[in-house]
Amino acid sequence: MTASPVSDNPDDHDPQAPDREPQVRRPRRRRRRIIASTVLLVVAGALVGNTAMVNWQDADATGNSILPLEGGNIYVSQDGPRDAPALVLIHGLGASTSWWDPVVPMLASSYRVIRIDLLGHGRSAKPAGGGYAIPQQAHRVGQALDRLYVKHAILVGHSTGGYVASALAEQRGDMVTALALIDTGPRMDAFISGGPVGQLIDVPVVGQLLWRLRTDGIIRRGLSTAFAPGFTAPQQLVDDTRGMTYHALTATSHASDDYLTQRPLPDRLTPLGKPLLVIFGEQDQRWRSSSAASYRAVADARVELIPGVGHSPMLEDPPRTATLLLTFISSVLGGR
Template structure:
């Protein structure tokens, strides 16, 4: 597992987990703002970025969460505020389910709460629905095709970064599909808000009001978690850390500060 670290090593730990088809690079716009006060740790999930892309198993959400916990153990991190974007929010939740001692609080960014809130995942959906066709499309993929597929990851009209295209292109078909199936399976087994209620962790939920992958109104479902703070960002789609970095960083800094300052 590839790991990036920024900020003072002795500062409180803030862990950032990317979503499907992404990498640590999706957090680049917010890291300078976060790293002034926190030890920012980013991971490339299995099958993504610079991490291994095995042809076998290991892609389930609980396995991904366990792997992040092991990485933090190796770094000597004993407590962390964990932030997950989209599918990364499921990994963050799984980590909190497994390691309540390690996870101090959770921030979920455009993480779909349950399957009936789903709208579309664009390109990935086309690849998953008919595997034979999906494999052919994947072999023939071009930047233009990937860019069109990624359009649902942002508000309409947002200019898609080349790095996002490169991250998706750099995955294997197996890793992409296995991760997508794993996210669906995790949600089918139990909705995220229901998983969070018994954990009793401070929770921040951030959603773009123009999210094209999950119904923005579904963010309200997280209200069943005691003390949850839900923020809807106007003019923003599925990826606030790329579309509105200052506002996203501000929300994370304020949330983490309040959690760490509480008795």
């Protein structure tokens, strides 16, 4: 009798035939190994790709991000070419990265512009505890720059931001190439006044009550000393101040006073040997503009007074402020 062909139906196979079982199972086992190996390769590739994407996003010089740092998350905004020299802009008390908006387009055409919301300000964390001391704020800025792979940077600080920039230069001299300070008071006896609202805010109980009841009108009166008489603060600046907690506002203010009381700024900067640009508005209502001359004690410091401008030149006269910064930066980098 002629043997019938092997059926494709597993039910037709003879269970007593030992040679048929391996012929069916080996291909299946092989397929399983191939599928498992493929899945592992896909997962590994996804993990590597995700790591590369995170690293790229951290290093990218365009866009906004939140960096989780010790003490709280810090908001960072970046503009300009990623491979250009880094220029770090640090705002003052009650402000945020938005205070630099008018000058960023002029600066970002040639430099990697990095703006940071200090702890307690803007979109950064506002903890109820500590972390607001100037050296701590500076340390946090340094950490943020490390996360962004910035090894060298020119720092520009406005008012309180100038103290943070100076403290970072004290801590990380290898990172800070040069400093530009905008209406940053050199010593406490140069302080004029924070205005009636500023004085009341600092009074226990009264200040807390005033802060709870704050309206746009109250905030605008408080901000009026941040500009020359007649300048109207944009709504965004009002919103920046409103978004702060009472604790963050007063703790940062006291931290600035403590830092300056411990040692005048020219005395701190002199031993650092960093190129220095000082910009002051002649009509500054918070610090005597004549006190800018104190910075001449720092070797080769450049001091520029802008007429018709108050405490915030980058908002009141953006073209003039940007031009002074660009000229300074060009001279610093050209001499390296």
